[in-house]
Amino acid sequence: MTNKKIITVFGATGAQGGGLVSAILNDKQSAYSVRAVTRDVHSEKAKALEQMGAEVVEADINDIKSIEQVLKGAYGAYFVTFFWEHFSAEKEYQQIKNFIEVAKMSDLQHIIWSTLEDTRNWVPLDDDRMPTLQDHYKVPHFDSKGAADKLFVEAGLPVTFLRTSFYWDNFIHFGMGPQKGEDGNYYIAFPMDDKTLAGMAAEDIGKCAYGIFKKGDALIGKTIGIVGEKLTGTDMAAKLSKALGVNVIYNAVSPETYRGFGFPGADDLGNMFQFKRDFNDDFNGARDEALSLELNPEMQNFDQWLSKYGSRIPID
Numbered sequence: 001m002t003n004k005k006i007i008t009v010f011g012a013t014g015a016q017g018g019g020l021v022s023a024i025l026n027d028k029q030s031a032y033s034v035r036a037v038t039r040d041v042h043s044e045k046a047k048a049l050e051q052m053g054a055e056v057v058e059a060d061i062n063d064i065k066s067i068e069q070v071l072k073g074a075y076g077a078y079f080v081t082f083f084w085e086h087f088s089a090e091k092e093y094q095q096i097k098n099f100i101e102v103a104k105m106s107d108l109q110h111i112i113w114s115t116l117e118d119t120r121n122w123v124p125l126d127d128d129r130m131p132t133l134q135d136h137y138k139v140p141h142f143d144s145k146g147a148a149d150k151l152f153v154e155a156g157l158p159v160t161f162l163r164t165s166f167y168w169d170n171f172i173h174f175g176m177g178p179q180k181g182e183d184g185n186y187y188i189a190f191p192m193d194d195k196t197l198a199g200m201a202a203e204d205i206g207k208c209a210y211g212i213f214k215k216g217d218a219l220i221g222k223t224i225g226i227v228g229e230k231l232t233g234t235d236m237a238a239k240l241s242k243a244l245g246v247n248v249i250y251n252a253v254s255p256e257t258y259r260g261f262g263f264p265g266a267d268d269l270g271n272m273f274q275f276k277r278d279f280n281d282d283f284n285g286a287r288d289e290a291l292s293l294e295l296n297p298e299m300q301n302f303d304q305w306l307s308k309y310g311s312r313i314p315i316d
Contacts (some may be wrong), residue, residue: 004033005075005109007213010061010099012036012054013045015169016080016114019206025052032074032213037070042213061095076213077103080114081145082246087138087265104155110220111159112209118146119275122282129278130255130271139272141265160212161223164205165198165287168228168305171240172312175263178240178248180316181205186248188240190233191255191273195280197236200228201305204296211295225287229301236302243306244315 007024011017015246024034038055049260050056061081071077072294079099081092084116096113103111119139135191137143152159172187178186190197208226212219213296231239233250240248255277257268276283293299 005031006035006055006073007032007076008035008037008070008074008309009078010025010037010082011078011082012049013038013043014080014082015167015202016164016205016209017078018049019053020078020209021049021205021206022052022203022236023207023210025054027210032075035070035074055228061098061239064098064102067098068105071102071106071108073247074106074108075225076110076112077106077108078112078114078209079220083141083144084265087140089134089137089144089269092141092144096145097151100148100150100155100157102153103157109158110213110216111157112162112212113149113152113159114162114164114205114209115145115149116142116163117275117283117286118143119147121146122279123275130274131259133267133271134177139275140268142275158217158220160219160221162205162209162212162223163286165200165224165225165227167202168199169202169301169309172309176316177313178244178246184247186240186244186246186315187251188233188237189251189253189258191253191258191270192233192263192277193252194232195277196230196232196284197273198227198230198284199236199275199302200226200292201300201309202226203207204292204299207296207298207315208292215295223286224291224295225285226292226295227287227289228292228299228305229289230284231302239302239306240310240313243303243310244313246315 009017036049036056041058059070199256237248237250255274259267
């Protein structure tokens with residue numbers, strides 16, 4: 001173990017970081033060891049990681065000093081933020097700046113930064129095709145990440161930019177699963193018209209990240225887009241119907257309707273889906289199925305994910 005290179009994994013008890021921790025620890029021939037970062041080392045998830053063989057440490061990404069402590073002696077780091085905890089693009093941007101400030105003082109040889117597009121490069125703030133949110137953003141949880149990409153470059157850091165796709169796990173955890181209508185059918189609603197939605201299993205993100213670390217210097221400075229499968233809403237509804245044993249219908253609502261659903265973040269997600277719809281070729285073109293499978297040979301398609309997790313999708 002002492003000869004292994006340490007990878008510090010932020011968000012280690014979350015979907016992305018947890019997948020990376022598992023990928024490294026499940027590979028008995030791995031050249032890496034894991035330093036799993038969590039805000040509470042006494043949580044059940046943190047204890048489980050420790051039992052798997054991770055070094056579990058506590059840090060707060062709002063606190064530069066604590067980031068500094070967990071990066072000491074590390075070869076690599078996986079940086080990820082969680083917008084949905086606070087819904088503030090400004091706060092997320094500051095957290096990313098904290099990562100960069102500490103990384104500049106570290107000896108990190110490889111950073112993976114989990115990022116997304118800055119949609120303002122396609123839809124400027126004065127473009128009224130979609131509303132401006134939080135005064136400065138079109139899709140806040142995208143734009144704050146994408147805007148920070150250049151800061152990594154300007155700092156001269158050895159970074160790979162990892163662009164993820166829609167989590168199919170949102171059907172389980174984020175309230176996007178089929179909803180029963182008055183007619184007895186079930187409905188999924190996205191403002192995507194007949195365009196395809198790039199999606200993947202959340203657990204596969206970490207496996208892809210591990211594949212990037214294993215490739216070493218070859219992917220430093222590159223932007224890698226990962227995806228399990230690209231499907232229309234109608235495709236997903238048909239596959240959900242088969243897996244769940246109920247009739248699921250795709251409801252192609254308008255972005256305006258979606259933004260008005262009223263749940264926290266509905267406006268952000270309405271804009272996000274509209275961006276993915278209106279710039280479908282650009283978004284999907286940046287996410288490569290073949291490369292994703294090369295990085296993670298266990299990459300799941302939607303049917304495979306449903307066979308494994310479909311029973312967890314809540315239906316009335």
